[in-house]
Amino acid sequence: MTTQTPIPVVVNGATGKMGREVVKAVAQAPDMTLIGAIDRNPEYIGKDIGEVVGCGALEVPVLNELESTLCMAAQEKQVGVMVDFTHPKSVYNNVRAAIAYGVRVVVGTTGMTPAQIQELAEFADKASTGCLIIPNFSIGMVLLQQAAIQASQYFDHVEIIELHHNQKADAPSGTAIQTAQMLSELGKIYNPPSVEESEKIPGARGSLTEDGIRIHSIRLPGLIAHQEVIFGAPGQVYTLRHDTSDRSCYMPGVLLSIRKVLQLKSLVYGLEKIL
Secondary structure: OOOOOOOOEEOOOOOHHHHHHHHHHHHHOOEEEEEEEEEOOOOOOOOOHHHHHHOOOOEEEEEEHHHHHHHHHHHOOOOEEHHHHHHOOHHHHHHHHHHHHOOEEEOOOOOHHHHHHHHHHHHHHOOOOEEOOOOOOOHHHHHHHHHHHHOOOOEEEEEEEEEEEOOOOOOHHHHHHHHHHHHHHOOOOOOOOOOOOOOOOOOOOEEOOOOOOOEEEEOOOOOOOOOOOEEEOOOOEEEEEEEEOHHHHHHHHHHHHHHHHOOOOOOOOOHOOOO
């Protein structure tokens, strides 16, 4: 009886809030092995990532050397996977570097432009290398989005409110943008105007998509990740809301993505595409 070789995993952004959870989840997964932990925080460079995140020594030091770690991952017997939870300013180059080394990528970092995502899709396709870009790893959020698509067939008025912790760098959130994109696929224009609006303070009505959906972003300490999709019609309001109370809720989706990305040869956007 042969046993399958564990999937080698590199976590980029390993000491961040999401990165720490990914490290712990990968360390506990029987079919995965953590081979690299990348982070720019000088406080943790050289320290054992397992001790940093509180799950016991893993004999994997925190490094600030992405390309050398990707090179190591590319030489593993099993195809390696990089999970990226870094920053909108660096994620594009991180993903491109991983694809260049033949390392599969699971991206949780949001904030890339549509043009950047398209460029990465073309690069991944040419390299026949799997890449998953997942704005939100929560199963609950996938269910909310599916319910919103159903509701949008009956409501013409809808707005999105997303609430996150005040250390989130990009706004609106990738999840809110993805939700609006899903609603736009019906090909309708939302929120037909009833009056001529004027903003006394610019931005008071939030951002506006091409098909008329307003997205409002809230950033406060104490929040993690939350989203409301509010539909309105004469005499009724239909509200869909998803609340995150612990980042562990994302880990089943992250582990599923690590397993699924090995089967891909191109870029796929959205958790719903692999469920």
